[in-house]
Amino acid sequence: xxxxxxxxxxxxxxxxxxxxxxxxxxxxxxxxxxxxxxxxxxxxxxxxxxxxxxxxxxxxxxxxxxxxxxxxxxxxxxxxxxxxxxxxxxxxxxxxxxxxxxxxxxxxxxxxxxxxxxxxxxxxxxxxxxxxxxxxxxxxxxxxxxxxxxxxxxxxxxxxxxxxxxxxxxxxxxxxxxxxxxxxxxxxxxxxxxxxxxxxxxxxxxxxxxxxxxxxxxxxxxxxxxxxxxxxxxxxxxxxxxxxxxxxxxxxxxxxxxxxxxxxxxx
Amino acid sequence: xxxxxxxxxxxxxxxxxxxxxxxxxxxxxxxxxxxxxxxxxxxxxxxxxxxxxxxxxxxxxxxxxxxxxxxxxxxxxxxxxxxxxxxxxxxxxxxxxxxxxxxxxxxxxxxxxxxxxxxxx
Amino acid sequence: xxxxxxxxxxxxxxxxxxxxxxxxxxxxxxxxxxxxxxxxxxxxxxxxxxxxxxxxxxxxxxxxxxxxxxxxxxxxxxxxxxxxxxxxxxxxxxxxxxxxxxxxxxxxxxxxxxxxxxxxxxxxxx
Ligand code: SF4
Ligand code: FES
Numbered sequence: 001x002x003x004x005x006x007x008x009x010x011x012x013x014x015x016x017x018x019x020x021x022x023x024x025x026x027x028x029x030x031x032x033x034x035x036x037x038x039x040x041x042x043x044x045x046x047x048x049x050x051x052x053x054x055x056x057x058x059x060x061x062x063x064x065x066x067x068x069x070x071x072x073x074x075x076x077x078x079x080x081x082x083x084x085x086x087x088x089x090x091x092x093x094x095x096x097x098x099x100x101x102x103x104x105x106x107x108x109x110x111x112x113x114x115x116x117x118x119x120x121x122x123x124x125x126x127x128x129x130x131x132x133x134x135x136x137x138x139x140x141x142x143x144x145x146x147x148x149x150x151x152x153x154x155x156x157x158x159x160x161x162x163x164x165x166x167x168x169x170x171x172x173x174x175x176x177x178x179x180x181x182x183x184x185x186x187x188x189x190x191x192x193x194x195x196x197x198x199x200x201x202x203x204x205x206x207x208x209x210x211x212x213x214x215x216x217x218x219x220x221x222x223x224x225x226x227x228x229x230x231x232x233x234x235x236x237x238x239x240x241x242x243x244x245x246x247x248x249x250x251x252x253x254x255x256x257x258x259x260x261x262x263x264x265x266x267x
Numbered sequence: 268x269x270x271x272x273x274x275x276x277x278x279x280x281x282x283x284x285x286x287x288x289x290x291x292x293x294x295x296x297x298x299x300x301x302x303x304x305x306x307x308x309x310x311x312x313x314x315x316x317x318x319x320x321x322x323x324x325x326x327x328x329x330x331x332x333x334x335x336x337x338x339x340x341x342x343x344x345x346x347x348x349x350x351x352x353x354x355x356x357x358x359x360x361x362x363x364x365x366x367x368x369x370x371x372x373x374x375x376x377x378x379x380x381x382x383x384x385x386x387x388x
Numbered sequence: 389x390x391x392x393x394x395x396x397x398x399x400x401x402x403x404x405x406x407x408x409x410x411x412x413x414x415x416x417x418x419x420x421x422x423x424x425x426x427x428x429x430x431x432x433x434x435x436x437x438x439x440x441x442x443x444x445x446x447x448x449x450x451x452x453x454x455x456x457x458x459x460x461x462x463x464x465x466x467x468x469x470x471x472x473x474x475x476x477x478x479x480x481x482x483x484x485x486x487x488x489x490x491x492x493x494x495x496x497x498x499x500x501x502x503x504x505x506x507x508x509x510x511x512x513x514x
Contacts, residue, residue: 012389013392067366097393098389104389140487159396159401160354163354163357196278196279198275202278202282205410206474208406208474208477209410217325222477225477225478225479226478226479226480228279228478229479230278230512232283232286234279236279262297277393292420292467292471293464293467295504295508296420296467297461297464297465297468298504298505298508299423299427299504300423300426300457300464302512302513303430303448304423304457304461305458308449308453308457309449310446314445315513317438318398324431324434334512337427337428340420340421340423341421343417343420344395344421344485348421351415353457355401355411357396357398374448376421379428380424380428384431385432387435388433
């Protein structure tokens with residue numbers, strides 16, 4: 001049987017201060033992804049190897065690792081593409097490594113809820129009777145951004161996040177836009193403070209690597225630039241018309257019929 | 268947020284200047300630099316007549332266009348270079364100093380351009 | 389919980405090709421600023437009379453300056469190409485309520501580039 005070498009990063013904090021590499025030979029099979037190689041190691045060669053995975057079909061977003069230097073979903077990255085090897089498997093970059101291939105994701109988990117990634121109902125409207133109707137065009141506006149599986153490959157690819165972990169980051173901003181651009185949502189004004197803070201969209205320098213890394217075609221880089229344009233247009237408007245509505249302040253409920261103006265702006 | 272609100276509020280405007288500067292720089296600078304920096308010195312094209320260039324330079328439309336180009340291009344530089352220093356050289360600690368240098372430079376350059384293009388020439 | 393996270397090195401932009409081209413793109417701004425200086429020097433020479441203008445043209449043919457301008461040209465062309473290539477990602481253009489295909493947006497930008505360049509050549513040389 002043909003085999004391929006996997007060079008896997010090991011880190012056991014109880015007895016080493018820095019990660020080391022360990023090499024394993026695994027079967028090279030046509031239908032095996034890098035994750036299958038890791039599972040083979042865990043089941044047959046070395047039960048102490050730690051890593052995350054669940055769905056094995058690119059849906060759960062838990063198997064992200066650095067494969068030959070690139071952030072990848074290991075369940076969707078095939079060993080044959082790297083033959084004859086060796087294949088280097090490291091934990092996702094830009095995150096603290098907890099053990100072997102497992103990284104600490106609490107930073108991202110803490111950031112997600114700050115952008116209210118859910119549909120915010122209009123404050124003055126009564127709860128919707130029946131279903132919210134949406135046209136295919138309205139769905140088109142945000143659908144791409146709704147494909148995110150929170151795999152954090154984009155954070156791993158982003159040098160801005162690597163340099164400054166306060167940066168809100170690609171997926172969180174794309175997710176905010178996913179709701180801002182949704183015709184059923186009325187929460188754009190409650191996301192604006194986080195998004196247009198210095199650590200929000202303005203930290204981004206459009207390196208574009210998040211979009212390259214994303215396995216789901218989300219294009220977080222595009223989402224961020226589009227939001228910059230919206231925020232800039234909005235702030236010029238409030239400069240030219242200082243007596244007008246200040247859109248970046250939360251409004252008391254019922255004060256404004258058109259509290260969806262922020263999201264309309266980008267449509 | 269760590270940054271003072273004042274700076275955050277300036278951010279959208281600085282970004283707008285940066286973007287407009289990026290557009291005009293991309294549209295105008297390559298051809299101008301090709302002409303005056305390379306083609307004319309190397310004799311690829313005959314050196315334009317002085318009287319003609321002077322007439323062009325003193326035309327009101329040219330003045331406005333060139334002033335716009337200079338100001339926006341300088342703010343484009345200031346913004347990008349600020350981020351380059353922050354990230355490329357990891358100078359984020361010196362944030363305020365870098366910002367004063369970059370945007371201050373752009374303001375000074377803009378004033379010089381305005382003086383030259385609107386009064387001196 | 390102990391964890392390991394190496395700090396990003398000062399030379400992070402050498403780690404990947406795409407990071408390197410990003411750094412080049414960002415550095416193009418230095419040459420944009422240099423061009424403004426060069427343009428003002430040129431304008432000043434033209435405004436100061438025929439002799440000063442001749443002198444400027446001779447000066448611009450000095451090897452070091454020519455070299456500098458050639459390098460600057462490479463950088464500003466790189467700036468223009470990357471700027472127009474990324475434009476459709478950053479802006480959504482609507483034609484009659486529909487989102488214009490990104491390729492059109494980019495093509496529009498490149499077309500504008502050609503038109504402006506031709507116009508400038510015509511004004512300067514005609
Ligand atoms: S935007 Fe893409 S790369 Fe980033 S977390 Fe979502 S799916 Fe993963
Ligand atoms: S295991 Fe679920 S995305 Fe790879």
